Amino acid sequence: MGAEFTRHVKRNLVAYIALLPMAAVVIFAYLGTMAWSVRLSFSSSKLLPRSDFVGLNQYVTLFDTSRWLTSLGNLAVIAFFFLLICFVLGCLLAIFIDQNVRGESLFRTVFLYPYAMSFVVAGLIWQWILNPDLGIQATMRGFGFSGFVLDWVVNPRMVLYAVILATVWHGSGLVMALILAGLRGIDGEIWRATRIDGIPAWRVYLSIVLPMLRPMIITSLVLLSISIVKMYDVVVAMTNGGPGTASEVPAKFIMDNLFERANIGLATAASTVMLITVLMVMAPVIYSQYFRKSGRAA
Amino acid sequence: MTAMKQMVAVSAIALAAATGIARAEEPLNAEVIHWWTSGGESAAIAVFADAFNAAGGKWVDNAVAGGSAARSAAINRIIGGDPSTAALFNTSRQYHEIIGEGLLNDIDAVASKNDWDKVLPEPIARAVKVDGKYYAAPVNIHMPLWIWYSTAALNKAGIDKPPETMEQFLADLDKLKAAGVIPLALGGQRWQENSLFSAVLTNVGGAALWKSVYGDKDEAAIRSPEFRKVIETFVSLKPYVDQASPGRNWNDATALLIKDEAGFQVMGDWAKGEFKQANKEIGKDYGCIPGLRPDSPYVLGGDVFVFPKTDNAEQVKAQHLLVEIMTDPAVQVKFNNLKGSIPIRSDVDVSSLDACAQLGMKIMSDPARQVPDASQMMEEYVYGSVQDIVTELWNTPMTVDQAVDRFEKALKG
Structure with a gap:
């Protein structure tokens, strides 16, 4: 056993050495900083990191802070609508392009183009479009429709949907590109077979093609989920969390407490909560990916 | 040939450093982190830079856009052990924790020489004086309301x-x-x-x-x-x-x-x-x-400069010179005229200030109306x-x- 192990190490020594830098980066830069943040969330750190231990105090304060609870609620609303609309819209766009339309590459570029734009730019553009003094409302009123109202970014009840609108505009192109790539990989024989059987196209997409695209779907959902959790720049550019706290998101809460309010303890507690949330969402995905594969192999 | 030249150059530098000839000729370097980047603000801080250079120093400007970004940069440098000579903060409690950790130099020497206990308005003095020592040089008073x-x-x-x-x-x-x-x-x-x-x-x-x-x-x-x-x-x-x-x-x-x-x-x-x-x-x-x-x-708001801890005698000298320059009555008037604020001391000639600033100076002369x-x-x-x-x-x-x-x-x- 020992000899075998030594032989194994010897044979792969070069590979192990080559992997060392990567392993070091993962351990220190990713896992290490993560552990350090979690550790700080149990301290009373304010402006400077402290090494004392105050138990769950920061977490108690955190969940007693109405702005944090508002942020979490907002994130839930954004996550639901953003995922749903982005995904459905992206699939429909991909299917539309898949019909061998004329000027396909033009459409593809147009739909994917927003994704090439940074969130800050996207946020600013939509802020201008929806700003009642500059955007659509002002233009329509200029045309003589004096009663026209489109005040989403300044209306506390609607501002979240303005953010969702901007992010959907930004993100659905990505879903389209991924799904379209998947659609192009579907064997033409399947289409011919279903045509012979007289199955309507929508039914083929829903019952046969989409299930075959499972890896693409999971990839796009994971990418969309990540952009939800780290959502920060689009909110800062569009509303800066306002009016009031109506469009605050957790990432902004963390950044504000970390830098402006010199409250490292609370900020790291909030980011730990976000980390746990992400792990909870990702766990089933990873589980299904990983274990179903190994199950099939066995 | 080149190796020979290099050796000569290296030994010349070593000699100069050892005898202190080159050091004596060098001006006092002062790196200052601040966030004054807009038109009027950068014109205002140039007043400090020019006055400092004229007094035999060398101002090294390190402007970081955005107040919290600039303060984070200053604090990270302090914690990292490579602090700037001076850093800008608001007249507030932002810097009290780093004082508590012993990361700032006090500037009592300059403050007592210039009688800050008398010239500074009480709320401002309280904001920059911690445990009986002055740790920050106030440069202006902004009334935010x-x-x-x-x-x-x-x-x-x-x-x-x-x-x-x-x-x-x-x-x-x-x-x-x-x-x-x-x-x-x-x-x-x-x-x-x-x-x-x-x-x-x-x-x-x-x-x-x-x-x-x-x-x-x-x-x-x-x-x-x-x-x-x-x-x-x-x-x-x-x-x-x-x-x-x-x-x-x-x-x-x-x-x-x-x-x-x-x-x-x-x-x-x-x-x-x-x-x-x-x-x-x-x-x-x-x-x-x-x-x-x-x-x-x-309401007395405003800005202060703090001076991170250092034992380097040259840097301490530069820090003290900065404090002298920044709080000098003539520099104060010129600076605050550009910044839109009012001077931190009442013993200055207010005639060149605008009407609002003069009104502010007059109100501020009544200690009962000064609030932090x-x-x-x-x-x-x-x-x-x-x-x-x-x-x-x-x-x-x-x-x-x-x-x-x-x-x-x-x-x-």
Whole structure:
């Protein structure tokens, strides 16, 4: 056993050495900083990191802070609508392009183009479009429709949907590109077979093609989920969390407490909560990916 | 051949360093981290840089855009053991924790030589003096709660003189609204909404309530009818703000006054820069109201430079020279004229300052009317929660009782 192990190490020594830098980066830069943040969330750190231990105090304060609870609620609303609309819209766009339309590459570029734009730019553009003094409302009123109202970014009840609108505009192109790539990989024989059987196209997409695209779907959902959790720049550019706290998101809460309010303890507690949330969402995905594969192999 | 040359050069440098010849010729290097990047601000800090260079120093400018980004940069450098010579902070508690950790040099030597105990206004001295030692050099006093008005807009509504009491102010807002002018120009951002609230608190509640609520965090004061009236008055201002207010930048709100589209704006004295750039004249096109009661408090905000810990004698010398230069009466007047603020000391020649600054200097000469800025009376995170309450109070329905409860929770921690 020992000899075998030594032989194994010897044979792969070069590979192990080559992997060392990567392993070091993962351990220190990713896992290490993560552990350090979690550790700080149990301290009373304010402006400077402290090494004392105050138990769950920061977490108690955190969940007693109405702005944090508002942020979490907002994130839930954004996550639901953003995922749903982005995904459905992206699939429909991909299917539309898949019909061998004329000027396909033009459409593809147009739909994917927003994704090439940074969130800050996207946020600013939509802020201008929806700003009642500059955007659509002002233009329509200029045309003589004096009663026209489109005040989403300044209306506390609607501002979240303005953010969702901007992010959907930004993100659905990505879903389209991924799904379209998947659609192009579907064997033409399947289409011919279903045509012979007289199955309507929508039914083929829903019952046969989409299930075959499972890896693409999971990839796009994971990418969309990540952009939800780290959502920060689009909110800062569009509303800066306002009016009031109506469009605050957790990432902004963390950044504000970390830098402006010199409250490292609370900020790291909030980011730990976000980390746990992400792990909870990702766990089933990873589980299904990983274990179903190994199950099939066995 | 080249190796030979290199060796000669190296030994020459070594010799020079050893004998100290080269060092004596070198000017005092001072790296200064600050966030003054806009037109007027960078012109103002150039006054310090020029004066420092003229006094035999070498100013190394390190401007970082954005206050919190610049402060983070300064703190990271301090923690990392490679601090700058000086760093800009607000006159607040932002730097008190790094004093506590022993990461700043005190500047008592310069302060006692220049008799800071006498020349500095009391709230400013208290903000920069910790445990009996001066740790920061105040460079300006900003009063964040001036009420600005557009003369033309007021005339349009038939108002011939600016208000002097809260009642007159509220009546004028009604007149402006009736005349089709935006009565109150407000940028709906957290800090601006907070400025408006602070203005109501100082003008309705006066210096006493300001200090007992924000300073002493006194429960009886927070629950008093006076503070409830402050909350009610603040909320009652909402109908006077236009619909597009949320998210607006402060200078865009000032632009509404410049274009005579709005009547009043509550903003710090830095708003003067916007009026000046638009070639507007104080007293003719626009005016400033320091407060709405005869004894209205003058809130002392502003900026300070701190000097990170170092044992390097050259750096300490540079730090002391910086303090001397920055607080020098002549430099103070020149700097503050460009910055829009007023000098930190009363023993300066005010004749070259503009009308609003002179008015400010006059009010400030009465110690009873000097009050510290809210950020000097509480930790940053406490002030942050207070601002969260104010912005929610402004933007979402909240009863006075709920607001009082939340203020108490935030202030009492």
